[in-house]
Amino acid sequence: MITCPHTKAMTLMMTTDLFDEAAEQAGYVDPRISLADRRRVPYADGDAVDTMLAFLQRRHRDRIAAEIIQPARAARFAAFPESIHPALRNALRTRGVEALYSHQREAFDAIHAGQHTVIVTPTASGKSLCYNLPVLQAALTRKAKALYLFPTKALAQDQVAEILELNRAAKLGVRAYTFDGDTPGDARQAVRVHGDIVVSNPDMLHQGILPHHTKWAQFFENLAYVVIDELHTYKGVFGSHVANLLRRLKRICAFYKVDPVFILCSATIANPQQLAEHLIGAPVHAITESGAPQGARHLLVWNPPVINADLDLRASARSQSTRLARIATTLGLKSIVFANSRLEVEVITKYMKDTFDADPRKPARVVAYRGGYLPTERRDKEHKLRAGTIDCVVTTSALELGVDIGALDVCILNGYPGTVAAAWQRFGRAGRRQRKAIGILVATSELLDQYIARHPDFFFAASPEHARIDPDQLLINMDHVRCAAFELPFHESDHFGAEDLPSQLDYLAENAVVHRDGAQWHWIADSYPANTVSLRTIAEGNFIVVDITAGGKNIIAEVDYSSAALTLYEGAIYMVQATPWQVEKLDWVGRKAFVRRVDADYYTDAIDYTKLKVLDEFEHAASRADRASHGEVHVVRRVAGYKKIRYYTHENIGYGNVHLPDLEMHTSAVWWQIDPVTLANSFATRHQAIDGFLGAAYALHHIAALVSLAELRDIGRSVGDGNGAWSAVVDARGRGTVRAQDGADLNIEQASSFKPTLFLYDNYPGGIGIAVPLFDQRHTVIERAIQVVASCRCKEGCPACIGPIPPSPAPASATLSPRAAAQRVLGLLGSATASTTPGMAG
Amino acid sequence: MNVTRPLSTHQLRERLMQLRRERGNVVPRLDEGSALADLPSNIAQTLSPSLAERLARLRPWVGKERSSKVDPVDVAHFLGGALVDVGVVRIEHSFPLPLQHGRASLNDAFTTPSALFSEKNALPIPVCRTAFLDTETTGLSNGTGTVAFMIGFARFDTNALHVTQWLITSFAGERAMLTALARCLDDVPLIVTFNGAAFDLPLLHTRFRMHNLADPIAACAHADLLPWARRNRLKQWPDARLQTLEREGLGFHRVDDLPGAEVPKAWQQWLTAGAATPLRWALEHNRLDLVTLVALLQRASHHPLSPGRKADPRQAWLFERPTPWPPVPVAAPGSWVRNPWVPKRSGAMQSML
Numbered sequence A: 001m002i003t004c005p006h007t008k009a010m011t012l013m014m015t016t017d018l019f020d021e022a023a024e025q026a027g028y029v030d031p032r033i034s035l036a037d038r039r040r041v042p043y044a045d046g047d048a049v050d051t052m053l054a055f056l057q058r059r060h061r062d063r064i065a066a067e068i069i070q071p072a073r074a075a076r077f078a079a080f081p082e083s084i085h086p087a088l089r090n091a092l093r094t095r096g097v098e099a100l101y102s103h104q105r106e107a108f109d110a111i112h113a114g115q116h117t118v119i120v121t122p123t124a125s126g127k128s129l130c131y132n133l134p135v136l137q138a139a140l141t142r143k144a145k146a147l148y149l150f151p152t153k154a155l156a157q158d159q160v161a162e163i164l165e166l167n168r169a170a171k172l173g174v175r176a177y178t179f180d181g182d183t184p185g186d187a188r189q190a191v192r193v194h195g196d197i198v199v200s201n202p203d204m205l206h207q208g209i210l211p212h213h214t215k216w217a218q219f220f221e222n223l224a225y226v227v228i229d230e231l232h233t234y235k236g237v238f239g240s241h242v243a244n245l246l247r248r249l250k251r252i253c254a255f256y257k258v259d260p261v262f263i264l265c266s267a268t269i270a271n272p273q274q275l276a277e278h279l280i281g282a283p284v285h286a287i288t289e290s291g292a293p294q295g296a297r298h299l300l301v302w303n304p305p306v307i308n309a310d311l312d313l314r315a316s317a318r319s320q321s322t323r324l325a326r327i328a329t330t331l332g333l334k335s336i337v338f339a340n341s342r343l344e345v346e347v348i349t350k351y352m353k354d355t356f357d358a359d360p361r362k363p364a365r366v367v368a369y370r371g372g373y374l375p376t377e378r379r380d381k382e383h384k385l386r387a388g389t390i391d392c393v394v395t396t397s398a399l400e401l402g403v404d405i406g407a408l409d410v411c412i413l414n415g416y417p418g419t420v421a422a423a424w425q426r427f428g429r430a431g432r433r434q435r436k437a438i439g440i441l442v443a444t445s446e447l448l449d450q451y452i453a454r455h456p457d458f459f460f461a462a463s464p465e466h467a468r469i470d471p472d473q474l475l476i477n478m479d480h481v482r483c484a485a486f487e488l489p490f491h492e493s494d495h496f497g498a499e500d501l502p503s504q505l506d507y508l509a510e511n512a513v514v515h516r517d518g519a520q521w522h523w524i525a526d527s528y529p530a531n532t533v534s535l536r537t538i539a540e541g542n543f544i545v546v547d548i549t550a551g552g553k554n555i556i557a558e559v560d561y562s563s564a565a566l567t568l569y570e571g572a573i574y575m576v577q578a579t580p581w582q583v584e585k586l587d588w589v590g591r592k593a594f595v596r597r598v599d600a601d602y603y604t605d606a607i608d609y610t611k612l613k614v615l616d617e618f619e620h621a622a623s624r625a626d627r628a629s630h631g632e633v634h635v636v637r638r639v640a641g642y643k644k645i646r647y648y649t650h651e652n653i654g655y656g657n658v659h660l661p662d663l664e665m666h667t668s669a670v671w672w673q674i675d676p677v678t679l680a681n682s683f684a685t686r687h688q689a690i691d692g693f694l695g696a697a698y699a700l701h702h703i704a705a706l707v708s709l710a711e712l713r714d715i716g717r718s719v720g721d722g723n724g725a726w727s728a729v730v731d732a733r734g735r736g737t738v739r740a741q742d743g744a745d746l747n748i749e750q751a752s753s754f755k756p757t758l759f760l761y762d763n764y765p766g767g768i769g770i771a772v773p774l775f776d777q778r779h780t781v782i783e784r785a786i787q788v789v790a791s792c793r794c795k796e797g798c799p800a801c802i803g804p805i806p807p808s809p810a811p812a813s814a815t816l817s818p819r820a821a822a823q824r825v826l827g828l829l830g831s832a833t834a835s836t837t838p839g840m841a842g
Numbered sequence B: 001m002n003v004t005r006p007l008s009t010h011q012l013r014e015r016l017m018q019l020r021r022e023r024g025n026v027v028p029r030l031d032e033g034s035a036l037a038d039l040p041s042n043i044a045q046t047l048s049p050s051l052a053e054r055l056a057r058l059r060p061w062v063g064k065e066r067s068s069k070v071d072p073v074d075v076a077h078f079l080g081g082a083l084v085d086v087g088v089v090r091i092e093h094s095f096p097l098p099l100q101h102g103r104a105s106l107n108d109a110f111t112t113p114s115a116l117f118s119e120k121n122a123l124p125i126p127v128c129r130t131a132f133l134d135t136e137t138t139g140l141s142n143g144t145g146t147v148a149f150m151i152g153f154a155r156f157d158t159n160a161l162h163v164t165q166w167l168i169t170s171f172a173g174e175r176a177m178l179t180a181l182a183r184c185l186d187d188v189p190l191i192v193t194f195n196g197a198a199f200d201l202p203l204l205h206t207r208f209r210m211h212n213l214a215d216p217i218a219a220c221a222h223a224d225l226l227p228w229a230r231r232n233r234l235k236q237w238p239d240a241r242l243q244t245l246e247r248e249g250l251g252f253h254r255v256d257d258l259p260g261a262e263v264p265k266a267w268q269q270w271l272t273a274g275a276a277t278p279l280r281w282a283l284e285h286n287r288l289d290l291v292t293l294v295a296l297l298q299r300a301s302h303h304p305l306s307p308g309r310k311a312d313p314r315q316a317w318l319f320e321r322p323t324p325w326p327p328v329p330v331a332a333p334g335s336w337v338r339n340p341w342v343p344k345r346s347g348a349m350q351s352m353l
């Protein structure tokens, strides 16, 4: 039976009191709240931002865990450089630019002096002028060319539009083009020959430009600047690939006898200069002081109210975020809501649309924006956002980057985004030059969120993360040695990173990929290596979503490979703009999902689990009770099924099976084991021990992300036997279930041996260097995890300590609670001394 | 069923294992669990200089040692040509006219300056000033990693078709080969190719650029016979490839020809194992392609460019109306023509090492 959630909510309205927290917390979001808010919060003639702040402070002081004010910052100006080309100055004047901000001038001077330069600036600080100015100047005065790299196509198109406007303003005659997968074949020649500024992305440079550099000879011969915007996105595997890509670019530049200046722009991270230097392999001048003005920003950490003190159960962050967004919209403020998954985006959008877009004849006031839209749809949304016709946009990290969406007043983070840097970057999305803005981090019940709500100083004082790359990661490096060998022969005296290049090339020669001829290695294979190397972690091949309702074949969305298994399994409810489709058939090989429009009152959530096998132990530290190790592991991830969850009530109304191929990878990990005898003495049953391991894994995983300044998703966790024979997952009751290799339930009490292993693994194929530092910091990680679990106020366990544990029918005292079990496991792991025994002899 | 990611990670795994194996370490098997304590903690260390040393010991032919073993003059002789520069062998053939090629006959009338036009000046270009070009490459991909290891060049004089082929026996010869080609193109206003617009000429352009040499082809007009072939093939023929036209249209049947797809392998085998015989086959293959190209032009040029026709200035547009092909004789076997100068491909492969 299909129920309309709206009807349900309306019915509820008749039976509950206004602002009935309990009802709200149970998941019902009363549509009248916005009406009530409207009644109670008088429209301020002056600043609606102050009105909203005052209202929140008056009504919900208890939910505000912390509040800080970033004071307004006045503009600092600098004069135009003397040398600037008159036409360029004219163009800027026409566009109302009479002076430069101090950082723009500083950038111009450094770049003009030939220094590689990184500029770290907040959103809307006129960052693109930092590179456009020197680039246009050089194009006008000495016919110099520039290559711009943006991580995505969308950003590239924005940038070209901006240059063209400037160009038009004073007829500069500088030609700027995008060059990406969408550039038609007959236009490519014109771009190569006539482009003064070519705006592209790393993937295109990798597959489309460098392997064809001779076609770009004219361009490279005059290349003076390489601009890399959104530097902070070049981290992890992607960044490591791009660092190698830039090594290739520099080889090509050397071939054409040019040595371009690199200009990099970054959002705030801990180590912009270091990252830039790693990425381009040369010293970089850093400009970190912005001269742009900034209105004051009020930042709140919002902890949803406790709705069940016994269970320490809090209201959902989603309901709170929705509510805050409603208040903002009702007050006439423009807001943006960041959610951490596409699913959350769609659900929040639906709740918001239920309130504000109930009348289909009126233009939409609420819009969802996430990855996976088709380009036309995306551009339409961006246009509407800039035009200011949209009041509330709900988004994933897709809008973290510099897509121009105009000025916003309120930014709501539905949950901690996983890193300090991302949180600040999202906050940066709200704020106008002259006006106050509000940023609210709504804490979920997850460990990290609650940690921040309880230790807000940690968050506000924390340095943003270090963006780490490892350009010498062997596998990544080897990939690019291959690609580089295709582009130009290697000479004995060449270098390509820290590895011994001749050994690498001899290895390739042995596989008949290159051939050594005197002092050089030449490419000899009949292949095009760039096509087999993907710069992103996701495997090649996006999935397309095809709507077959009414016999049609409309493509409604694109989903990247890594999330396809979690969102497009057969039976899944797939939402686009809060409209539900159901996946009828998934063609995994053909990368297509066929969906049909449905009226579902539920959404679906994938159940996935992971098993690990140790391939190789590199190092271990053991005490009598436990053993910690790090080394190489083989990881298999499987989506086993899905849950159907009803809207508003969030009750679980069914399960479905999923049959998809496993995702496999080979990476590095840290793992812990407990001596079998000690383990047997500590727990009455093996199941209790499993509960303990699973709870400990949850806490350790979160703390490990915090300590190693990684994102939660950079690290994976798993509990199993270390040989892939069985693995344990938390079931719907919050208890451990053991599955055998084939996925069937396994009775662990009867198993012949029992050696549970707790894994934290580097979540990228080949690993990007998380495991070793984590192994070195294992004492800190365990100590903090013990603290977190011990200090939690829940009884059996909750998302803030060992993971969500639904209330159990049995009295807690009758059995060992998962939380107590986890404490016991952590205690045993913490007993280890620091007696490190290096695994490698010598 | 395997999907992209498992495949690629599997390959990665294999590669790591390979690297390890080479270093002489124990190779972990997937079922051995964690019992391998003596493996290095840093994968990167597996590529230590000792690998290079060991590889050098294992493969003594790497680098300079290899070339010292074979006398390049012997190689050139074996290939039927002469060593003209370091790493370049030139092979010359002259075919006196008239020349029978399947049912097609190339005669001296063909050399009269009546049929060919260049768009540039709309003046007839005598066939004897036209060059026929065909390259054999290390692969089929575009991009800078694909090299032409052989260039075939054909030109008429009044009584013969002269075919010059350059073959490089090492990468060191490429520059000299390109320079030699450039010299031959000095007085050539028109180049005729089959699929040269998309493949051979851009590839040669890239090769000239890689050696920082001016591209002599840029100054020539170009007639690509592939578009003409597409328009003029008969419906019952499977495609418009050169060898299809040769077989169906000209009635020439190759025997023991090295398939085009195996040509890159011939060069690889020479480089990695010193096998010279496949290079002979490749030379033969290239020569046949050139003669067929000439014969096809003869068919095509019966129909000169109509006046006033606008076209790509680099492309010499020669052919307007479909050309009737000669009728296929009823007694097919008798019409099989195998030219006496085509050698047999069978026989033991000869290594020069």
Ligand SMILES: [Zn+2]
Binding pocket: A792, A793, A794, A795, A797, A798, A799, A800, A801, A802
């Ligand atoms: Zn708890």
